[in-house]
Amino acid sequence: MTDMVFGAQEAPEEEPILPQWWRTVDRWTLSAVAILFLIGLLLGFAASPPLAERNDLAPFHYVIRQAFFGVLGMMAMVITSMMSPRSLRRWSTLGFAGAFIAILLLPVLGTDFGKGAVRWYSLGFASVQPSEFLKPVFVVFSAWLMSGAMVRGGPPGKTLSCAVAVIVVGCLALQPDFGQASLIVAAWGLMYFVAGAPMLLMIGLAGAVVAAGTYAYENSEHFARRIDGYLNPTIDPTxxxxxxxxxxxxxxxxxxxxxxxxxxxxxxxxxxxxIIAVAAEEYGLLLVWIIIGLFLFVTLRALFRLSRERDPFIRLAGTGLAALFGMQAIINMGVAVRLLPAKGMTLPFVSYGGSSVVAAGITLGMLLALTRRRPQEDLGDLVGLSRDRNV
Structure with a gap:
């Protein structure tokens, strides 16, 4: 009878995904990433023609490839940023399994391209470095395990994530790829700290890292050579x-x-x-400061938005992804100015590299998906719901 008098109430229309994404995504971060990509193309015009000439290729061969992979990376970032946290968690779990299997198969099917470390799969027209894609999915997978431990009666997620981290780092160290291994250790350690790890345990983990580094120095000529070169007070100009x-x-x-x-x-x-040396030489410290400022802006802005997030999984995963992005930039630029030992790590969105730029796009897409504006539940409701959270 009520419907006959007042008319049936129409169900509210669901907002289309693109307008909803544009309304909730962090557009300032999107702009900063786009500027970094454009700076990378600008530096590519300066840095890559000499290499193309030495390899008997067209002058802008590497610039064109960088633009192609950069567009793929930006598309991956936008698509990934549209995911919900639950979808992100599920796809990251599958992605981690696939990337880890790819790491395990490297000694059999991989190649070193004459660089002494088997880190790539050669596809003929391009190469793929699975460790680049392993990093973001490992962070999200570990955040899922850690957040599961915060549920009353939940699994021992922190212990499981520690075991997974040890296995992953061990596999990377055997390639050897100490740069990516150290980056994963640092990101995981920060997530573990945010998850509420006891201080004594963190000190013990730091001691274990020092012990592992000492062992690597004594048993790996590749690692020892880089450390000795870093500690040498004089720099060989050649x-x-x-x-x-x-x-x-x-x-x-x-x-x-x-x-x-x-x-x-x-x-x-x-x-x-x-690439940062090219930027400093041709454009000066002014451009270097702009690049550093952009990386700082993206990292700190993400951490600020995450500080208001009450969902443990989102907070942990976002912190780890922001740490990956910021620390990789610190390592790359720190190596160039000899603040850190040489590690062979690219500068996200700026350096040339197909796997690097696409993986960076996925990493930032995940971070954007987790930092999108969403209604925050009351703390009491969140605690109550966490008991029955469907992970």
Whole structure:
């Protein structure tokens, strides 16, 4: 009778996914990432033509490839950022299983491209480095395990995540890939700290990392050579670090001028591991400060948004992803100025590299998905619901 008098009430229409995504996503972070990508293309025009010439390729061969993979990375970022936390958790679990199997098969099917470490799969037209894709899915998977331990009567998620981290780091160290292994340890350690790990346990884990590093130094010539080179008070001007530090010093505040830099002619990895040296030499510290500011902005803004998040899984996963992004940038730039030992790590969205830029897009997409604006439950409701959380 009520419907006959007042008319039936229509069900509210669900908001289309694109408008909803645009309304809730962090557009400032999207803009900062786009600027980093454009800076990477700009530096690619400066750094890659000499390498293309040495390899008898078209002058802008690597720039075109960087633009192609960069677009793929940006698309992956946008698509991933549209996921809900639950979908992200499920797909990351599957992705972790696939990436881990790919890591295990590297000694059989992988290649080292003459660099002494079997880290890649060669596809003929391109190569894939599975450790790049392992990092973000490992972080989300570990966050799921840790958050499960916060549920009353839940599984021992922190212990399980520690076991998984040890296995993953061990597999990476055997490649050897100590750079990616150390990055995963740092991100996992920060997540474990945020999850409420006892201080004595954190000290014990730090001691275990030191012991593992000492063992690697004594038993790995590759690792020992890099540490010895870092600790040597003098810099050989004919090494990669020597060329990079000289280029940064020559660039000064405003740089030597577009196209006038020399480090790109001397370094085989100027377009990847040492792209910041190209930026400092040709454009000066001004551009370097802009790049550093953009990485700081993305990382700190994500942590600020996560500080208001009450869901443990979202808070832990977002913290780990932000740490991955920020620490990889710190490591890359720290190596170039000799603050850290050489690790062979790219600068996200700026360095050349197909796996690197696509994986960075997925990482930032996950972070954007977790930091989207969403209604926050009352703390009391959240505690009550966590008892029966469907993970």
């Amino acid at each position: 090494t990669q670090i020597g060329y990079a530090t000289a280029a940064i010093r020559e660039g000064g505040i405003l740089g030597v001028g577009i196209g006038e830099g020399q480090v790109k002619e001397r370094l085989p990895d100027a377009h990847t591991d040492f």
